[in-house]
Amino acid sequence: MRYGSPESHEITCSKCGKKATVPFKPTEGRAVYCQECFKVERQNRRPF
Numbered sequence: 755m756r757y758g759s760p761e762s763h764e765i766t767c768s769k770c771g772k773k774a775t776v777p778f779k780p781t782e783g784r785a786v787y788c789q790e791c792f793k794v795e796r797q798n799r800r801p802f
C-alpha cells in the first residue's frame with residue numbers, strides 16, 4: 755500500500771450539498787460530508 759500520496763475524491767456533501775474533496779474513497783450509498791459538516795456531525799453524534 756502506498757502512503758504519502760494523499761488521494762482526493764470529489765464528493766457532494768449530503769448535508770449542505772456543497773462540493774468538497776475528501777482524502778478517502780467515499781462509500782457508495784453512505785452519506786458523505788464536507789469537512790465543515792463532518793465536524794458538526796462528529797460533535798452532534800447521537801447515542802444510537
Ligand SMILES: [Zn+2]
Pocket residue numbers: 767768769770771772787788789790791792
Ligand atoms: Zn457540508
